[in-house]
Amino acid sequence: AAVPPPPPAAACCGSLSATLQSASATKHSSSTPAAAASGAAAAAVGGGYLWAASSRHEAAREPGGAPRALRAGEALYCTLTEKQWVTPSAVRLRFALPSAEHVLGLPVPGHVMVIDDAQIYRPYSPVTVDSQAAGYFELLVRHYPGGEISTRLAKMSPGERAHFRGPVGNAFEYTASAAPRRIGMVAGGTGVTPLWQVVQAALADEEDRTRLSLVYASRRADDILLRDELERAAAAHPDRFSVCFVVSEGGGAPAGGVAGRIDAAVLQRHLPQPSEDGSGVLVCGPDSMLRALCGPRARDGGLAEAARRPPLGGLLRQLGYEDWQVCWL
Structure with a gap:
């Protein structure tokens, strides 16, 4: 879907x-x-x-040449490489991008959609920005009991993959x-x-x-x-x-x-x-x-x-x- x-x-x-x-x-x-x-x-x-009104975040590369991982209408699968619980209910997750040169490809502020197998989705704002992070991005997830996406992310182990879509911007x-x-x-x-x-x-x-x-x-x-x-x-x-x-x-x-x-x-x-x-x-x-x-x-x-x-x-x-x-x- x-x-x-x-x-x-x-x-x-x-x-x-x-x-x-x-x-x-x-x-x-x-x-x-x-x-x-x-x-x-x-x-x-x-x-x-703004990401829809402008082609600036739809191009395959940043103006400086870094390739963007997110492409409108395309799925992005990323592997979890690091996981750290920062509070009893919040976890910080680092996902690898396709190469060490890739940036995620979001405006500031921007979001990615996290999709589960049943096509349930939820937007998350990464805590990294393209200008400061190449080859990876990080999410900070608050785990809510009963929250399908937050529970799935909180239970992930390094080496597992998650499904993302975007880029999604703001007004x-x-x-x-x-x-x-x-x-x-x-x-x-x-x-x-x-x-x-x-x-x-x-x-x-x-x-x-x-x-x-x-x-x-x-x-x-x-x-x-x-x-x-x-x-x-x-x-x-x-x-x-x-x-x-x-x-x-x-x-x-x-x-x-x-x-x-x-x-x-x-x-x-x-x-x-x-x-x-x-x-x-x-x-x-x-x-x-x-x-x-x-x-x-x-x-x-x-x-x-x-x-x-x-x-x-x-x-x-x-x-x-x-x-x-x-x-x-």
Whole structure:
């Protein structure tokens, strides 16, 4: 059975993507005509899935020559080479690509579909990005009892193969900026994975003048995923990236974090002000968090109805953000 195509994306996210792209126009003004046309097409569709609106992630190779493993409409089978439980319920998996030169071939942020034998599928955001990983990619999987795909992945042993499809993009695609700008991010649980892609891509480019801040909510301190990586990134780039851990249970948050839940005060302290030029906010997490931040109807209709998402509500609207400044992934 064929894997369904990704759903359309929300217009508000397209506006955010176009706004942030306009801030980066100086850096990319010398891009090739093909790349410029791709960016224009992506902005023109008002938030359509950028991998579908542009041929940039459908080509067999990266502009620099690295072959892409993911090809639209084709199955990709990869062998598990490393497995590490990072919390009692979360496992990090490394899969080999067809050669040491291959990259996965995803936009940032991007997802792969994991397919099981019964054609049940689920999207996962790798915790590696093409610019930093050749020959492999990694997934961070939270195992949920009764979850068919997460259970299958959690039970895999090195040497076994998994079936992937893609590339799958988002309404928002990250581009570097030569002009100063700020992007705030709010994550809950495994929702940190696509945002970690953005952090890696931004910090790897020394010419990128984007400043990033992340508010990351977890139940307990020992549930925080990618904590070491996030803390190292913040320590290495204090002028470009900051992270605030918010822990709701278990007696306390890490140093500099917050015990409790995300509220207006936390958001005001760590996110860019709505009035800042070129500012935007990315949100990724469980439905309850999205509804609190973006409004009670944030998930109405599911992904298939994404093109008809309601206006922004919730805490972010109360703080003054406009629809076009916020994108939930």
